[in-house]
Amino acid sequence: MSEQVLLKNIDNPSAHRIETYEASGGYQGLRTVLRNFAPDEVIEEVKSANLRGRGGAGFPTGLKWSFVPKDSPLPRYLCCNADEGEPGTFKDRILMERDPHQLIEGMIIAAYAIGCRTAYLYIRGEYGLSIEHCQQAIDEAHALGYLGPNILDSEHSLEIHIHKGAGAYICGEETALLESIEGRRGQPKLKPPFPAVAGLYECPTVVNNVETLACLPHLFSRGGEWFASIGPDHSPGPKLFCISGQVKRPGVYELPMGRTLGEMLEDYGGGALTGQFKAGIPGGVSAPMFPRSEFDIKMDFASLAEAGSMLGSAGIIGLDETASIPQVARRVTEFFNHESCGKCTPCREGLTWAAKILRRIEAGRGQRGDVEQLEMLCGGIFGKSFCALGDGAAWALGAALKHFRHEFDALIIPQSKAG
Amino acid sequence: MSDTRSLDEIKSDLAERVEQIMTRYPTARSAIMPSLDLAQQEYGSVDELTYRAIAELLDVPEIWVFEVASFYSLYDRSKMGRHHIRLCTNLPCMLRGAEALMQHLQQRLEVEPGETTSDGSFTLSAVECLGACEVAPVLMAHAQYHGDLTVEKLDALLATFAAQPAEEMS
Numbered sequence: 209m210s211e212q213v214l215l216k217n218i219d220n221p222s223a224h225r226i227e228t229y230e231a232s233g234g235y236q237g238l239r240t241v242l243r244n245f246a247p248d249e250v251i252e253e254v255k256s257a258n259l260r261g262r263g264g265a266g267f268p269t270g271l272k273w274s275f276v277p278k279d280s281p282l283p284r285y286l287c288c289n290a291d292e293g294e295p296g297t298f299k300d301r302i303l304m305e306r307d308p309h310q311l312i313e314g315m316i317i318a319a320y321a322i323g324c325r326t327a328y329l330y331i332r333g334e335y336g337l338s339i340e341h342c343q344q345a346i347d348e349a350h351a352l353g354y355l356g357p358n359i360l361d362s363e364h365s366l367e368i369h370i371h372k373g374a375g376a377y378i379c380g381e382e383t384a385l386l387e388s389i390e391g392r393r394g395q396p397k398l399k400p401p402f403p404a405v406a407g408l409y410e411c412p413t414v415v416n417n418v419e420t421l422a423c424l425p426h427l428f429s430r431g432g433e434w435f436a437s438i439g440p441d442h443s444p445g446p447k448l449f450c451i452s453g454q455v456k457r458p459g460v461y462e463l464p465m466g467r468t469l470g471e472m473l474e475d476y477g478g479g480a481l482t483g484q485f486k487a488g489i490p491g492g493v494s495a496p497m498f499p500r501s502e503f504d505i506k507m508d509f510a511s512l513a514e515a516g517s518m519l520g521s522a523g524i525i526g527l528d529e530t531a532s533i534p535q536v537a538r539r540v541t542e543f544f545n546h547e548s549c550g551k552c553t554p555c556r557e558g559l560t561w562a563a564k565i566l567r568r569i570e571a572g573r574g575q576r577g578d579v580e581q582l583e584m585l586c587g588g589i590f591g592k593s594f595c596a597l598g599d600g601a602a603w604a605l606g607a608a609l610k611h612f613r614h615e616f617d618a619l620i621i622p623q624s625k626a627g
Numbered sequence: 628m629s630d631t632r633s634l635d636e637i638k639s640d641l642a643e644r645v646e647q648i649m650t651r652y653p654t655a656r657s658a659i660m661p662s663l664d665l666a667q668q669e670y671g672s673v674d675e676l677t678y679r680a681i682a683e684l685l686d687v688p689e690i691w692v693f694e695v696a697s698f699y700s701l702y703d704r705s706k707m708g709r710h711h712i713r714l715c716t717n718l719p720c721m722l723r724g725a726e727a728l729m730q731h732l733q734q735r736l737e738v739e740p741g742e743t744t745s746d747g748s749f750t751l752s753a754v755e756c757l758g759a760c761e762v763a764p765v766l767m768a769h770a771q772y773h774g775d776l777t778v779e780k781l782d783a784l785l786a787t788f789a790a791q792p793a794e795e796m797s
Contacts (some may be wrong), residue, residue, distance in 0.1 A: 377756075391660060481723075
């Protein structure tokens with residue numbers, strides 16, 4: 209097994225307490241940063257380590273930070289996106305429940321880099337234990353001078369507040385998350401302006417994922433070169449993978465990127481629950497699935513993007529030979545339809561329509577032309593809304609139709625009317 | 628539900644803590660979600676009187692409170708059963724038998740998803756991914772997760788809930 213960095217203390221029942229964290233090297237990364245790095249140098253180090261965002265899009269973190277204007281008189285905000293909701297994803301919950309100081313230390317480092325004095329940690333409302341342990345971590349960090357005014361006698365000051373979500377997948381989209389902190393319905397906004405320029409309260413804002421921020425203490429205590437040496441050049445650093453679905457050993461696994469989807473499901477997931485795998489989803493339900501014949505795809509940002517899917521949230525879902533792809537497609541489409549915020553017509557109406565057709569097909573009442581109709585709907589949704597929710601829905605459905613067309617066709621009534 | 632409390636009583640129940648919440652944000656509007664959460668913890672659900680109380684405490688239009696309360700699924704705008712069972716039916720749970728568990732719960736409780744039993748003891752909800760797929764199928768009740776569910780585990784859980792009043796569970 210490769211070295212465990214993020215999950216090093218995960219089985220220690222007191223890993224969430226600051227004494228345990230400090231005893232295993234915690235807050236040394238922050239000390240190094242405050243002693244040896246100017247804020248700009250922090251950004252440069254993260255850029256050269258090539259840390260890419262672990263929330264879904266894989267955007268280079270240092271580059272994102274560098275978009276924050278240097279000369280703005282406005283306050284800058286850091287928001288941590290802990291609204292983990294992509295089906296098949298639970299890594300951020302594990303980090304926050306069991307070892308939350310990695311995240312808090314990472315937030316302090318990121319806030320220093322962008323000149324932020326108030327940060328918000330947006331945790332989904334269902335994650336009660338995460339909220340409890342993160343609040344305890346914040347309080348403990350305060351008591352030891354890692355938070356509050358003049359952190360470790362430096363010029364850097366920071367307060368972190370938890371903002372509790374209330375059950376809306378869409379708030380994982382960064383502009384919707386900011387709307388939600390502002391006390392509004394979580395509906396995405398058109399970009400530009402990007403949050404780095406006009407984000408929370410119209411001020412320069414950075415939104416980073418939990419795992420991304422949790423990488424920072426390690427990156428600075430051990431150096432950017434060490435970080436960049438793990439995994440493939442274009443996708444370096446420790447990475448968490450969530451394995452779920454029809455596998456024998458579901459769970460969170462820490463591995464360098466670049467293993468194949470087949471290795472992940474067979475060697476780590478423990479193989480199919482029944483018989484063989486039929487398909488695998490690489491990065492949460494928004495990520496297009498691969499049939500078993502394509503299980504040699506490498507699990508990193510670049511390889512998956514090239515193959516027309518994405519690493520996304522690294523939520524790997526195994527589908528074995530008992531899975532019905534039309535049923536899978538129906539459930540996933542119903543999810544996106546339920547979570548569509550309703551702002552953009554193609555997403556709101558298109559998904560309602562697609563779900564209706566998929567329910568009909570699953571029930572064995574599919575009509576000739578239904579599959580073509582679904583393909584047409586996918587094209588009508590993809591790229592035509594403000595945010596990526598509709599894109600993910602259309603993309604995932606499109607892959608199911610492409611690879612498993614025969615399963616849909618088998619449910620179409622032969623003599624039925626077209627459309 | 629705050630139906631036994633007057634507007635002024637609700638306001639005085641919440642005032643101090645709402646003021647505390649407001650110190651965390653530069654705008655009063657940002658305090659709407661945490662205030663609704665607070666009210667729900669206090670009264671079990673939120674209603675029009677709660678919206679008005681929060682609006683007055685924050686000095687924001689009441690519609691701002693209502694539009695938030697009606698958007699987010701965790702705010703209960705009607706009275707829930709003493710035990711609210713939220714069973715995840717999303718893909719990873721579905722692949723491990725959540726649909727059969729949902730049918731079992733519907734039969735045992737004699738309700739459809741979204742309904743409350745006639746004696747007011749259970750509300751059954753089908754929910755989207757709870758982010759605990761490593762223990763799928765999973766449900767949430769009284770803010771606790773219960774995973775690796777089977778029909779036997781469900782029955783045992785229902786028996787535990789039925790034997791205890793809700794206040795002792797949370």
